[in-house]
Amino acid sequence: MSARAKAPDAEPSTLAEVDLNDHARFAERVPHEMFALLRREDPVYWQPEPEGPGYWAITRHDDITAVAKDWRSFSSERGGSSLQDLDPDQLEARKSMIDMDPPRHNQLRALVNRDFAPRAVREFSDRIRELFDRVLDAALERREVDFVADVAAALPMRVFAEMLGAPESDHRLLVELGDRMLGQDDPEYALDPQVVEANRHLPFSNPTALEMFDFGRKLAGERRECPRDDIVTKLVEAEIDGCPLSEREYDVYFLLLAVAGNETTRHSISHGLLALIEHPDQLQRLRAEPDLIGTAAGEILRWATPVHHFRRTATRDLELRGQRIQENDKLATWYISGNFDELVFDDPQRFDVGREPNPEMTFGPGGVHFCLGAYLARLEVEIVFAELVRRVAEFELTGPVERLQSNFFNGVKRMPVRLTPA
Numbered sequence: 330m331s332a333r334a335k336a337p338d339a340e341p342s343t344l345a346e347v348d349l350n351d352h353a354r355f356a357e358r359v360p361h362e363m364f365a366l367l368r369r370e371d372p373v374y375w376q377p378e379p380e381g382p383g384y385w386a387i388t389r390h391d392d393i394t395a396v397a398k399d400w401r402s403f404s405s406e407r408g409g410s411s412l413q414d415l416d417p418d419q420l421e422a423r424k425s426m427i428d429m430d431p432p433r434h435n436q437l438r439a440l441v442n443r444d445f446a447p448r449a450v451r452e453f454s455d456r457i458r459e460l461f462d463r464v465l466d467a468a469l470e471r472r473e474v475d476f477v478a479d480v481a482a483a484l485p486m487r488v489f490a491e492m493l494g495a496p497e498s499d500h501r502l503l504v505e506l507g508d509r510m511l512g513q514d515d516p517e518y519a520l521d522p523q524v525v526e527a528n529r530h531l532p533f534s535n536p537t538a539l540e541m542f543d544f545g546r547k548l549a550g551e552r553r554e555c556p557r558d559d560i561v562t563k564l565v566e567a568e569i570d571g572c573p574l575s576e577r578e579y580d581v582y583f584l585l586l587a588v589a590g591n592e593t594t595r596h597s598i599s600h601g602l603l604a605l606i607e608h609p610d611q612l613q614r615l616r617a618e619p620d621l622i623g624t625a626a627g628e629i630l631r632w633a634t635p636v637h638h639f640r641r642t643a644t645r646d647l648e649l650r651g652q653r654i655q656e657n658d659k660l661a662t663w664y665i666s667g668n669f670d671e672l673v674f675d676d677p678q679r680f681d682v683g684r685e686p687n688p689e690m691t692f693g694p695g696g697v698h699f700c701l702g703a704y705l706a707r708l709e710v711e712i713v714f715a716e717l718v719r720r721v722a723e724f725e726l727t728g729p730v731e732r733l734q735s736n737f738f739n740g741v742k743r744m745p746v747r748l749t750p751a
């Protein structure tokens with residue numbers, strides 16, 4: 330059968346049929362067979378692009394790790410961390426630490442690193458549990474919920490607002506702005522083409538980014554007047570080599586912190602519940618052995634892999650697994666593939682709440698850009714599932730699960746669920 334005759338979501342059986350650009354292939358589910366084919370037959374694969382120069386797709390766990398750990402050869406700064414090629418002006422205007430190399434990257438990250446370290450984050454445990462219990466109270470009262478909107482999405486932005494020390498009256502606005510920033514590969518969330526056109530000359534095509542800047546600036550003004558022991562105060566008082574952050578640097582820093590943990594954590598929670606519903610034996614096991622919550626959270630995060638890939642750009646000619654990569658070539662490191670690499674994970678397509686060892690790369694494989702919020706996100710997932718298992722006797726899907734159509738986010742848009750209280 331020719332590639333053309335196949336349904337768009339069908340899994341390819343030959344390399345000629347592989348297309349990682351096609352968001353529709355990610356619509357029904359993650360195309361795991363496509364990644365398995367790449368890992369097996371062409372782990373450093375040249376993926377042409379319809380509107381770009383093409384890129385190398387890196388799909389094996391060890392190669393992804395090697396690329397992430399060698400920032401001198403594989404820069405985040407030259408072309409940014411997204412596969413989309415931006416104008417140099419736009420790239421410069423949007424540049425936050427995730428799109429930078431050391432030493433500037435490390436200087437910026439050091440400003441808040443401690444606020445996201447395990448000890449600091451643990452201090453929020455009780456508050457996170459309290460926030461989630463309120464969310465769950467409301468959901469259990471209704472019984473029939475859209476688990477994504479009513480449960481999974483309700484937590485991450487509130488936790489971030491809490492860490493910022495934003496007053497509760499501002500939480501709703503922050504949650505709403507976070508929602509409006511959602512992934513735009515999916516036709517449902519895509520910006521109006523007229524808005525995109527009108528904003529083409531601006532550094533940010535999404536107007537919500539500007540509202541997020543306003544929110545961040547307002548908080549910055551308040552902390553200048555009245556400093557506290559929190560993240561915003563650290564950013565407004567920061568000096569690097571004797572200079573404070575510019576307004577642009579502050580804006581994009583705030584935006585990065587605001588958006589990086591929102592959609593990602595929500596999708597982890599949604600996928601986690603779906604996995605437990607689809608694997609009732611594993612749900613049973615977690616109920617019987619609540620001490621498994623740590624390994625269960627790790628497995629949920631591996632299974633969910635909410636961010637499929639990030640980009641790097643080669644800074645010199647080099648060879649990777651026999652392929653000749655040239656200076657300025659783009660690469661995409663596919664964490665979603667590394668997390669299911671059969672050379673690393675025993676039976677990777679098995680969902681196992683007791684999986685150990687579990688070297689998942691959901692937050693990146695290590696290296697200078699390893700997710701700043703990894704510990705916080707993991708703690709949220711642990712708390713959410715410990716509470717769900719404790720307080721809900723039965724979870725039942727009551728309609729179809731709608732996925733985000735995107736090759737970047739592994740996302741769930743809607744998931745109707747009936748919850749029966751314990």
Ligand code: HEM
Binds near residue numbers: 427634699706
């Ligand atoms: C399940 C939830 C999350 C997932 C899947 C996730 C995933 C990732 C990934 C894959 C990276 C890039 C790693 C690399 O290039 O090596 C990253 C970086 C980052 N993440 Fe997360 N993240 C999550 C939650 C959060 C949270 C809660 C925050 C809190 C603010 C956060 C803040 C960041 C920041 C600031 C960076 C850039 C770090 C740097 O460039 O040094 N993330 N994240």
